[in-house]
Amino acid sequence: xxxxxxxxxxxxxxxxxxxxxxxxxxxxxxxxxxxxxxxxxxxxxxxxxxxxxxxxxxxxxxxxxxxxxxxxxxxxxxxxxxxxxxxxxxxxxxxxxxxxxxxxxxxxxxxxxxxxxxxxxxxxxxxxxxxxxxxxxxxxxxxxxxxxxxxxxxxxxxxxxxxxxxxxxxxxxxxxxxxxxxxxxxxxxxxxxxxxxxxxxxxxxxxxxxxxxxxxxxxxxxxxxxxxxxxxxxxxxxxxxxxxxxxxxxxxxxxxxxxxxxxxxxxxxxxxxxxxxxxxxxxxxxxxxxxxxxxxxxxxxxxxxxxxxxxxxxxxxxxxxxxxxxxxxxxxxxxxxxxxxxxxxxxxxxxxxxxxxxxxxxxxxxxxxxxxxxxxxxxxxxxxxxxx
Amino acid sequence: xxxxxxxxxxxxxxxxxxxxxxxxxxxxxxxxxxxxxxxxxxxxxxxxxxxxxxxxxxxxxxxxxxxxxxxxxxxxxxxxxxxxxxxxxxxxxxxxxxxxxxxxxxxxxxxxxxxxxxxxxxxxxxxxxxxxxxxxxxxxxxxxxxxxxxxxxxxxxxxxxxxxxxxxxxxxxxxxxxxxxxxxxxxxxxxxxxxxxxxxxxxxxxxxxxxxxxxxxxxxxxxxxxxxxxxxxxxxxxxxxxxxxxxxxxxxxxxxxxxxxxxxxxxxxxxxxxxxxxxxxxxxxxxxxxxxxxxxxxxxxxxxxxxxxxxxxxxxxxxxxxxxxxxxxxxxxxxxxxxxxxxxxxxxxxxxxxxxxxxxxxxxxxxxxxxxxxxxxxxxxxxxxxxx
DNA sequence: CTGAAAGCGCTTACAG
DNA sequence: CTGAAAGCGCTTACAG
Numbered sequence: 028x029x030x031x032x033x034x035x036x037x038x039x040x041x042x043x044x045x046x047x048x049x050x051x052x053x054x055x056x057x058x059x060x061x062x063x064x065x066x067x068x069x070x071x072x073x074x075x076x077x078x079x080x081x082x083x084x085x086x087x088x089x090x091x092x093x094x095x096x097x098x099x100x101x102x103x104x105x106x107x108x109x110x111x112x113x114x115x116x117x118x119x120x121x122x123x124x125x126x127x128x129x130x131x132x133x134x135x136x137x138x139x140x141x142x143x144x145x146x147x148x149x150x151x152x153x154x155x156x157x158x159x160x161x162x163x164x165x166x167x168x169x170x171x172x173x174x175x176x177x178x179x180x181x182x183x184x185x186x187x188x189x190x191x192x193x194x195x196x197x198x199x200x201x202x203x204x205x206x207x208x209x210x211x212x213x214x215x216x217x218x219x220x221x222x223x224x225x226x227x228x229x230x231x232x233x234x235x236x237x238x239x240x241x242x243x244x245x246x247x248x249x250x251x252x253x254x255x256x257x258x259x260x261x262x263x264x265x266x267x268x269x270x271x272x273x274x275x276x277x278x279x280x281x282x283x284x285x286x287x288x289x290x291x292x293x294x295x296x297x298x299x300x301x302x303x304x305x306x307x308x309x310x311x312x313x314x315x316x317x318x319x320x321x322x323x324x325x326x327x328x329x330x331x332x333x334x335x336x337x338x339x340x341x342x343x344x345x346x347x348x349x350x351x352x353x354x355x356x357x358x359x360x361x362x363x364x365x366x367x368x369x370x371x372x373x374x375x376x377x378x379x380x381x382x383x384x385x386x387x388x389x390x391x392x393x394x395x396x397x398x399x400x401x402x403x404x405x406x407x408x409x410x411x412x413x414x415x
Numbered sequence: 416x417x418x419x420x421x422x423x424x425x426x427x428x429x430x431x432x433x434x435x436x437x438x439x440x441x442x443x444x445x446x447x448x449x450x451x452x453x454x455x456x457x458x459x460x461x462x463x464x465x466x467x468x469x470x471x472x473x474x475x476x477x478x479x480x481x482x483x484x485x486x487x488x489x490x491x492x493x494x495x496x497x498x499x500x501x502x503x504x505x506x507x508x509x510x511x512x513x514x515x516x517x518x519x520x521x522x523x524x525x526x527x528x529x530x531x532x533x534x535x536x537x538x539x540x541x542x543x544x545x546x547x548x549x550x551x552x553x554x555x556x557x558x559x560x561x562x563x564x565x566x567x568x569x570x571x572x573x574x575x576x577x578x579x580x581x582x583x584x585x586x587x588x589x590x591x592x593x594x595x596x597x598x599x600x601x602x603x604x605x606x607x608x609x610x611x612x613x614x615x616x617x618x619x620x621x622x623x624x625x626x627x628x629x630x631x632x633x634x635x636x637x638x639x640x641x642x643x644x645x646x647x648x649x650x651x652x653x654x655x656x657x658x659x660x661x662x663x664x665x666x667x668x669x670x671x672x673x674x675x676x677x678x679x680x681x682x683x684x685x686x687x688x689x690x691x692x693x694x695x696x697x698x699x700x701x702x703x704x705x706x707x708x709x710x711x712x713x714x715x716x717x718x719x720x721x722x723x724x725x726x727x728x729x730x731x732x733x734x735x736x737x738x739x740x741x742x743x744x745x746x747x748x749x750x751x752x753x754x755x756x757x758x759x760x761x762x763x764x765x766x767x768x769x770x771x772x773x774x775x776x777x778x779x780x781x782x783x784x785x786x787x788x789x790x791x792x793x794x795x796x797x798x799x800x801x802x803x
Numbered sequence: 804c805t806g807a808a809a810g811c812g813c814t815t816a817c818a819g
Numbered sequence: 820c821t822g823a824a825a826g827c828g829c830t831t832a833c834a835g
Binding site for chain 1: 467474503512536
């Protein structure tokens, strides 16, 4: 019974409708060349038998798989999940299947592209924020299907991306405009094997903005970690353990920015009174934390590149690669503010008294002060005069 | 060239190795029945030609797809992304492909299972937190492949789940143990068409705990929204607009709990001094907000059920359905506390002065107070005596 | 151990 | 408009 339902074949439909299998195929595929009367009978028979074409047979006969693949280095991080949502939507609407591949470390990646993992099983591939090696690019070209990318560009492949470097510069310029000079960057690890293009670009943008403003680049103001709250927290702790302290922090992503807020609050530094923080991405959390950040529409980027990939996959050879650009913009919220005029909170020469001296940790003007939900210990108030 | 690489066929390998295609197939599949010498030649030829079997032909010949499907109502929410990560890992390790399906509203779902979308294209299906209708269950049975579920159970299907009801009761019991009686619940919408089993169970657990403690169930203490920060915020606002106020809030998920924290802080209510809050899931955010919650290991659940699904798919008919249970436990953090002995913060008879009366909003004993990062306006301190 | 042959269920020129 | 036939690239009994 169940079995019978599953295995209904085109031959059976033909038998029931009293026509040849060829006609059934033609009719069902809507290729034309079938009279309306037989078309009707075929439709009826197919429906009654609950017929659906065998993907395997279809693929073997046509060489088309009706399947697209998306390859991502992370599944759970917001950016990737969000993008996946957009892609899945468009692919599904187009009636194609979406194969999900997670690639981890670079060692793992080797096998992905060089081995025939994707070979013969997809009509198109979407690579998300992967910085490809030459062999990898070659292997992908050898697939002989349209390859699309998010976040970076490779000759002959389609892509969509934001201006990471430019947007990073905007974020940093915003801080500069507020009077900050000692602007730290917390970034992804520049030395990790699978260096993602995103991190590279956002780092470059930071430096470009400083350079353009004639602010010297200080290695003591750069720290890195993973693209997570934890990573941002740790990188900030790292910054706070050096003798050169920032008045502002640019984080390469919002998760890291939130980690920075956490670390800052833990030691009693106020944002933005003592330290300004700007993030990147406009993660949903950003709104909650009232974080100034760079906004991008990730879901829409997924939709856009997926639409292109579907086109390219369905009409192979007819669609020329495109290089799409998605907009970003600075969203100014409450974690950035003008540099306090009197130098107090973060002396450039913090020296020994840094963590111990309770005085400089507090600013009398605490309008708009942000306080950690968890880490701030309630303390006695200081009068304004105590600072002067 | 690229083309040549892609289309290498078993026949070519056979030609190069000087054997029949049958032998090549046997050898490559490791079925045995091939001498070591020819085996060697075949391996060499295959490698040199970069041969990989055509999935389409393999599928057509064997009837096996080497593909599993995961069907999820959400892609971007933490729980689902986390689960997906675990599943993908195991499926990939087993050398199978993973097809991703996103199902939205119930209307959309109709077509998913009844139409032959999954038919003939997967060896197994994993349904995530979907409350299936009878027709849907029948359609899935008709697929004639192992069906697995996360979060609920259906006869004949394998499943993994936590004890949602029991865990919810634990959370609420924790509040009861702290002396709370007026315990509100913010939940998913019980009337939404695609009612997920999770929400149903967690609601039931709340009521069961109250009932067991002889605490009457008060409809005024139940509000609902979506399973998001926004939803939790709105549901809490709803609670705060009624004349029956809670001293504690149980949220069906951490996202909602965080929304509750936000709403509470916005109006100046302190957590846990004025209101205790307990969540569910142990979302990464929970740690950041120091939220008391129910912990579950979602990634591991994904791995476990995926492992079973792989087994069942690879050896059809040999694996009997299982019903797995994953553990949970209460993680006590800083958002729950004993009910204040003197009735002050949240009078059961709040009446008109509720939002207007500044006095009762503040508690002199503010050790361990949590303050919103964003919404708390700094105010003049009241002396302890002002309250007595 | 080895090979020839049939068959998996479709599509696609090719004849009628 | 319609049908018979070949072919897509494998696997799998079936003979040798």
